[in-house]
Amino acid sequence: MRLRNGPERFGLVAKSFHWGMAALVIPLWALGWYMVGQTQDLFWQYELYQLHKSFGFVVFGLALLRLAWRIYDPPPPLPPTMSRLHRLGAHLSHLAFYLLLLGLPVTGFLMSAASPLGIPTVIFETIPVPHPIAPSETAYTLLRWTHYGLAMTLAVVLVAHAGAALHHHFVAKDKVLLRMIPFGR
Secondary structure (H helix, E strand, O other): OOOOOOOOOOOHHHHHHHHHHHHHHHHHHHHHHHHHHOOOOHHHHHHHHHHHHHHHHHHHHHHHHHHHHHHHOOOOOOOOOOOHHHHHHHHHHHHHHHHHHHHHHHHHHHHHHHOOOOOOEEEOOOEEEOOOOOOOHHHHHHHHHHHHHHHHHHHHHHHHHHHHHHHHHHOOOOOOOOOOOOOOO
């Protein structure tokens, strides 16, 4: 398998970013829901929040690397049989993914920094990260709702993305899905 994208298929690097991000983001989204509901054991809740924040930093870093790779190695063109509307949808959904994969970690980190609780951020219980803003109930509330809205938007975009990929494979019967499947032909 080629490292770089070809004229009809994604390369190993792009596929690794795609599936690696999915393997991180989907559980991270679920962890976010789970940890917010954990109010009985504060120590456990603290550990979950630190884990969520740690993987949020990983997602942010990988999103930057993925964006740089996409600029360096543009994706193969969409099939000429796709309508203009589907092409626009594909481009807008990818733009949305990049904005969300960068915006969610930023708003989550700033929300933690603005929290009146003043809980430090320590990546994987090893690397302390100074908070860039002071605690503020107003900023915390605004960032919390922004982070929540972005997380809900991510869920919608993910479902639409998966639905579109399945539509291409089973209804349109083109090779759009196969060109991103690891080892797909």
